[in-house]
Amino acid sequence: RRRLSITPDLVAQALIPHHQFGWCLRKEAALQVHKDFHPRVTCACQEHRTGTVGFKISKVIVVGDLSVGKTCLINRFCKDTFDKNYKATIGVDFEMERFEVLGVPFSLQLWDTAGQERFKCIASTYYRGAQAIIIVFNLNDVASLEHTKQWLADALKENDPSSVLLFLVGSKKDLSTPAQYVLMEKDAVKVAQEMKAEYWAVSSLTGENVREFFFRVAALTFEANVLAELEKSGARRIGDVVRIKSDDSNLYLTASKKKPTCCR
Numbered sequence: 001r002r003r004l005s006i007t008p009d010l011v012a013q014a015l016i017p018h019h020q021f022g023w024c025l026r027k028e029a030a031l032q033v034h035k036d037f038h039p040r041v042t043c044a045c046q047e048h049r050t051g052t053v054g055f056k057i058s059k060v061i062v063v064g065d066l067s068v069g070k071t072c073l074i075n076r077f078c079k080d081t082f083d084k085n086y087k088a089t090i091g092v093d094f095e096m097e098r099f100e101v102l103g104v105p106f107s108l109q110l111w112d113t114a115g116q117e118r119f120k121c122i123a124s125t126y127y128r129g130a131q132a133i134i135i136v137f138n139l140n141d142v143a144s145l146e147h148t149k150q151w152l153a154d155a156l157k158e159n160d161p162s163s164v165l166l167f168l169v170g171s172k173k174d175l176s177t178p179a180q181y182v183l184m185e186k187d188a189v190k191v192a193q194e195m196k197a198e199y200w201a202v203s204s205l206t207g208e209n210v211r212e213f214f215f216r217v218a219a220l221t222f223e224a225n226v227l228a229e230l231e232k233s234g235a236r237r238i239g240d241v242v243r244i245k246s247d248d249s250n251l252y253l254t255a256s257k258k259k260p261t262c263c264r
């Protein structure tokens with residue numbers, strides 16, 4: 001299987017895509033627009049100190065109304081295919097995409113859930129433990145945008161709202177005229193701001209923005225994943241040395257007589 005490599009120049013692209021792709025990412029509806037990863041993350045990658053032995057995995061769930069194009073979006077990215085016939089997802093499907101970010105192996109587990117009401121019950125049991133939530137709506141169907149708030153609320157019931165990254169994705173961009181698109185974008189940016197989500201517009205038919213979008217998801221979830229790991233291990237940082245000086249002749253002296261000399 002291929003492994004998509006996010007090299008330092010691609011990190012810069014993924015972290016400030018508005019520079020590279022102009023209109024595809026609106027600054028007012030972006031999660032963050034730093035030129036580089038958090039310094040602690042870059043440093044940890046260089047020193048191979050990113051935590052988890054083996055490689056890192058982030059779970060991403062994709063939710064939204066039936067037929068908005070969730071499956072097509074994942075298939076365009078993972079398999080570079082497009083099917084114009086609608087085949088409803090039953091329950092959930094699952095794809096794994098392997099990346100390498102600054103030399104560190106990293107995988108996105110993409111959970112494609114069913115939008116049909118009758119399968120929602122099964123699908124929602126897979127919401128738990130997501131690092132990112134992608135909420136998809138159809139750019140040509142305003143009702144599907146209105147429903148995104150409910151999809152988000154349901155997905156957040158199973159997750160920690162303070163640590164999960166949110167993406168609001170308008171699909172089927174190829175079907176809207178520029179004028180229609182501009183109108184829809186205004187509403188979508190508003191919804192994205194309310195949700196604190198990052199807004200993207202894509203087309204799985206033409207492939208427009210699909211790769212850029214998933215690289216962005218990978219870059220931001222990777223960064224969050226490593227930062228969380230570093231925070232967890234903050235108290236006992238790997239590589240830190242506890243110094244015991246040679247003149248600390250009697251390490252058994254009680255604390256009242258002698259102040260501890262380690263961890264200075």
Ligand SMILES: Nc1nc2c(ncn2[C@@H]2O[C@H](COP(=O)(O)OP(=O)(O)OP(=O)(O)O)[C@@H](O)[C@H]2O)c(=O)[nH]1
Nearest residue numbers: 066067068069070071072084086089115172204205
């Ligand atoms: N023109 C166009 N059609 C699309 C695009 N994406 C999806 N479609 C069509 O929309 C229909 C539904 O796409 P799916 O990806 O199956 O939708 P879904 O959101 O997975 O639907 P559920 O699994 O039922 O929740 C299919 O007929 C696709 O061919 C797109 O970018 N452009």
Ligand SMILES: [Mg+2]
Nearest residue numbers: 070071088089
């Ligand atoms: Mg589907």
